[in-house]
Amino acid sequence: MKPEPLRIVIAGGGTGGHLFPAMAVAEAFRRRDPRSRILFLGTGRPLEKRQLARAGFEHRVIRAAGIKGQGVVRRAAAALQVLLGTAQSLVHLARFRPQVVIGVGGYSAGPVVLAAWLLHRRIVLHEQNVLPGLTNRLLARLADRICVSFEKSAGRFPADRVRVTGNPLREIFYRDMGATRGPGAAPAEGTFALLITGGSQGARGVNRLVVEALDHLRRPRSMRFVHQTGPAEKEAVAAAYRTRKLTATVKAFFDDMPRRYAAADLVVCRAGATTVAELAAAGKPAVYIPYPFAADNHQLHNAMAMVEAGAGRVMEESAADGAMLARLVDELMEDRDALARMAARAAAQARPDAAERIVAECCRLVAGS
Numbered sequence: 001m002k003p004e005p006l007r008i009v010i011a012g013g014g015t016g017g018h019l020f021p022a023m024a025v026a027e028a029f030r031r032r033d034p035r036s037r038i039l040f041l042g043t044g045r046p047l048e049k050r051q052l053a054r055a056g057f058e059h060r061v062i063r064a065a066g067i068k069g070q071g072v073v074r075r076a077a078a079a080l081q082v083l084l085g086t087a088q089s090l091v092h093l094a095r096f097r098p099q100v101v102i103g104v105g106g107y108s109a110g111p112v113v114l115a116a117w118l119l120h121r122r123i124v125l126h127e128q129n130v131l132p133g134l135t136n137r138l139l140a141r142l143a144d145r146i147c148v149s150f151e152k153s154a155g156r157f158p159a160d161r162v163r164v165t166g167n168p169l170r171e172i173f174y175r176d177m178g179a180t181r182g183p184g185a186a187p188a189e190g191t192f193a194l195l196i197t198g199g200s201q202g203a204r205g206v207n208r209l210v211v212e213a214l215d216h217l218r219r220p221r222s223m224r225f226v227h228q229t230g231p232a233e234k235e236a237v238a239a240a241y242r243t244r245k246l247t248a249t250v251k252a253f254f255d256d257m258p259r260r261y262a263a264a265d266l267v268v269c270r271a272g273a274t275t276v277a278e279l280a281a282a283g284k285p286a287v288y289i290p291y292p293f294a295a296d297n298h299q300l301h302n303a304m305a306m307v308e309a310g311a312g313r314v315m316e317e318s319a320a321d322g323a324m325l326a327r328l329v330d331e332l333m334e335d336r337d338a339l340a341r342m343a344a345r346a347a348a349q350a351r352p353d354a355a356e357r358i359v360a361e362c363c364r365l366v367a368g369s
Contacts, residue, residue: 005035006366007097011089011112012104012135013042016199017272019051021128021355022104024168026057028355031171032363039096041089043108062088064108085111086118093119099366100124102358103143105133117142122365126358128167128273130301132156144365147358149273149351150305165358166351167277174352176258177282191247192333195264197228197257203270205317206289207233210268211240212322218330220246226264228254258282265339266332268325271303271314277354279312283347285339286312287328289320311346 008029013019022040029036037058042048044061052059063085065078089112093101101116103109103125116123123143127136130150137156140146146157149167198206207229214220225248229237234252241248254260261267261282269275271288279286288306290299306312313328332339351357 005033005037006099006363007037007039008362009039009041009093009096009098009101009112009116010104011041011101012106012109013040013048014045014106014108016047017128017274018104018106019048020170020274021126021168022102023051023055023057024170024355025102025104025126025358027055027171028168028359029362032356032359037096039092039098041092041108041112042106060092062092062108062111064111066107082111082114086114089115090118093121100362102126102362103136103139104128105136107135109135110139113139113142122362124358124362124365126165126168127153129153129298130305131296131298133295133298145361147361149277149354150302152301152305163357163361165361166354167273168355168358169274169277169281169352173258173278173281176256177262191222191224193224193226193263193265194268194329195226195260195266196268197254197260197275198230198270199228199272199275203230203289203291204233205292206268206270207237209289209315209317209320209322209325211237213326213329214240214244214246214322216323216326218326219333220244223247223333225249226254226260228252228260266329268329271299271306273302276302276306277350279306280346280350281352283343283350285332285342285346287325287332288312288314289317290314292317306346306349309345309349311342311349 010022013022026038029038040052040057040059041062043064063081065081093115100122103113113123124145125136125139125143126147128149130152140157146162147165148154151164154162154164196210227250229252231252238250261284264284267284267286269286271290288303290303303314307314
């Protein structure tokens with residue numbers, strides 16, 4: 001006799017770094033049992049609404065606001081939002097009756113997890129970054145299980161409740177990676193393919209350093225550049241390549257990133273948790289330029305985890321210039337053996353079963369209750 005289908009609430013999101021791993025876990029629940037019911041609770045940001053609607057997941061909006069870094073008045077207003085969000089979450093959870101609530105970070109997870117604790121529901125947290133965010137640090141004492149993406153994070157949580165699962169990537173990423181074996185997936189012979197990406201919105205600092213580097217590279221005409229700029233700087237960056245008569249594909253956003261990863265010899269990028277997980281899954285070496293204003297400088301910690309694994313190099317934006325980046329790219333371009341070693345070590349960091357591991361932890365908790 002089949003067990004009853006699970007009812008799962010997933011809380012948090014807002015940014016892609018929280019939302020997409022959460023959606024990967026939801027997809028894994030669906031694969032395990034298509035009868036599973038999954039409800040997302042969040043603050044209703046446009047990205048959330050659009051992506052969850054497209055994937056066919058139920059979604060409800062609650063009130064929440066961040067407290068960190070705010071003045072006294074704004075902190076008081078945020079605390080009021082948290083109270084309202086907790087009350088709304090209590091109503092949603094009472095109606096939906098989930099067996100497990102999963103918090104994926106971001107301030108909107110706080111009220112939902114607090115409501116789950118008040119209702120004696122099983123609570124699982126997932127932390128995407130090496131350095132845990134404030135929300136997960138505060139909620140950890142309420143959680144039955146804490147799933148982390150990096151081994152280095154495990155010591156920051158109670159040992160009996162922490163599990164190293166990896167950072168889940170959506171099924172479509174692996175499906176598209178599998179489809180990159182056709183024509184055009186590999187770099188053209190005799191060229192060195194450099195992929196530059198600052199994430200879906202681009203990164204002004206990364207764009208600036210790469211454009212500066214173009215005048216310092218030893219053999220830029222033997223290179224093929226693929227550059228995701230973000231919408232604000234597409235024309236300016238494209239003009240920089242045209243002026244120098246370099247071969248470049250420049251877009252504000254690529255919707256076929258697995259294919260772009262597969263075709264790259266080296267990637268220059270930020271160090272968000274999802275980017276790091278994607279590069280590991282693709283087995284690609286990278287030069288990481290962490291976003292310097294990320295909370296607690298967490299992108300630097302993500303990048304250093306890959307550097308320590310031998311899977312990449314790191315340049316801090318505040319101390320870098322185009323000439324430095326060009327020297328590093330030239331060094332790696334001339335040492336294909338070193339690139340191959342970095343690629344193999346990147347692939348060794350991948351955890352393609354991360355979503356299934358988190359689902360399995362949830363199911364064990366529910367069975368044990």
